[in-house]
Amino acid sequence: MSDTQWPVFEVFHQQARGEPHVHVGSVHASDAEVALLMAKEQFGRRQACVNFWVVPADAITATAYDDVDIFEHGTDKSYREAYGYETTRRVRAQTTKRPRSLRPPEE
Amino acid sequence: MALTQYDSAEHIKGDARAALIDLLYRLGDDDLVIGHRHTEWTGLAPILEADIAFSSIAQDQIGQAQAYYTLLHELGEPDPDSLVFDRDCRAFRCASLCVFEKRTWAFSTVRHYLYDACKELKLAALIESTYTPLAKLTRKLRGEQKYHVMHGRMWISRLGNATEESHGLMQSAVDALFPHALGLFEQTEHSEKTAAFGLGPDEATLCDAWRETVTGTLTESGLQPPLDAEPIYGGRRGEHIGAMTELLDAMRKVHKLDPTAKW
Numbered sequence: 001m002s003d004t005q006w007p008v009f010e011v012f013h014q015q016a017r018g019e020p021h022v023h024v025g026s027v028h029a030s031d032a033e034v035a036l037l038m039a040k041e042q043f044g045r046r047q048a049c050v051n052f053w054v055v056p057a058d059a060i061t062a063t064a065y066d067d068v069d070i071f072e073h074g075t076d077k078s079y080r081e082a083y084g085y086e087t088t089r090r091v092r093a094q095t096t097k098r099p100r101s102l103r104p105p106e107e
Numbered sequence: 108m109a110l111t112q113y114d115s116a117e118h119i120k121g122d123a124r125a126a127l128i129d130l131l132y133r134l135g136d137d138d139l140v141i142g143h144r145h146t147e148w149t150g151l152a153p154i155l156e157a158d159i160a161f162s163s164i165a166q167d168q169i170g171q172a173q174a175y176y177t178l179l180h181e182l183g184e185p186d187p188d189s190l191v192f193d194r195d196c197r198a199f200r201c202a203s204l205c206v207f208e209k210r211t212w213a214f215s216t217v218r219h220y221l222y223d224a225c226k227e228l229k230l231a232a233l234i235e236s237t238y239t240p241l242a243k244l245t246r247k248l249r250g251e252q253k254y255h256v257m258h259g260r261m262w263i264s265r266l267g268n269a270t271e272e273s274h275g276l277m278q279s280a281v282d283a284l285f286p287h288a289l290g291l292f293e294q295t296e297h298s299e300k301t302a303a304f305g306l307g308p309d310e311a312t313l314c315d316a317w318r319e320t321v322t323g324t325l326t327e328s329g330l331q332p333p334l335d336a337e338p339i340y341g342g343r344r345g346e347h348i349g350a351m352t353e354l355l356d357a358m359r360k361v362h363k364l365d366p367t368a369k370w
Contacts (some may be wrong), residue, residue, distance in 0.1 A: 037258050037261055041160040
């Protein structure tokens with residue numbers, strides 16, 4: 001029997017202008033326009049949204065999980081992480097401080 | 108002559124008030140009843156994605172009904188729950204298009220499109236309503252209404268142009284529903300005043316605009332609009348088709364078990 005399922009489209013959701021589009025799941029749809037209309041209710045009904053992308057799932061080329069070892073670091077590469085910069089230190093300090101600074105004054 | 112602007116329920120009296128109340132019942136009852144019919148697809152639509160989208164549209168429609176009933180309550184009518192659960196069948200002002208029981212997916216999507224094409228045109232006019240609370244509410248509803256039309260048009264074009272079977276199902280739904288859709292524009296004893304006071308659109312003008320819009324969509328989708336169809340009236344005066352009592356019984360079933368229960 002032939003496959004009667006509609007093709008799969010991967011759905012990317014953008015919460016505000018300028019924010020990245022984030023992959024949120026997939027929908028079955030006969031074409032891209034239908035996919036957008038379905039994605040709107042599937043993924044946009046509970047959260048803020050300004051934009052959706054849909055991409056045919058078969059347009060995506062992925063690495064193989066069998067090759068997951070390519071992501072391992074054979075030797076210490078911590079120098080790649082931006083620990084050493086003054087800016088990083090300030091950002092980290094801000095992130096830890098922020099929850100308290102955001103509390104309403106009465107607390 | 109400049110039209111009077113009515114800023115709130117206290118400011119509208121006499122004929123204008125009666126015309127406004129009639130208009131709000133027509134708006135709310137259409138939305139409630141078609142919304143209820145749409146919910147009958149929840150869990151049963153052809154695919155999961157369609158199920159979620161159509162169920163959301165049903166929720167939108169029932170939410171819009173609640174908003175109109177709230178405006179009615181401000182005008183001294185019973186509260187929204189009483190209007191839904193305790194009102195006599197003959198007091199409802201919905202058009203027969205909204206009342207039919209659920210049949211095929213083609214039938215429901217055609218009904219959905221014919222209805223929402225009309226609702227979108229109504230909202231475009233109601234944004235200028237001289238009753239300020241209605242104009243304000245309309246501004247909030249236009250976004251979701253726009254989506255309803257996009258969604259309805261999508262199904263019309265996809266199924267109208269797909270296989271011979273889907274085309275046949277869609278065309279028979281169009282033929283069966285068109286006279287009832289024309290019933291959306293039935294005049295009431297108040298509707299001329301509704302337009303004269305600038306509260307809402309003139310039904311005949313609205314009907315012409317609707318015919319033009321749906322003719323475009325249907326024709327592009329390979330479907331024939333039966334333009335010489337005779338409208339079927341009655342709903343706006345409370346003369347409903349048989350499916351209306353069955354619908355109200357189903358809608359009120361749980362409520363009737365314990366009308367005093369708090370939800």
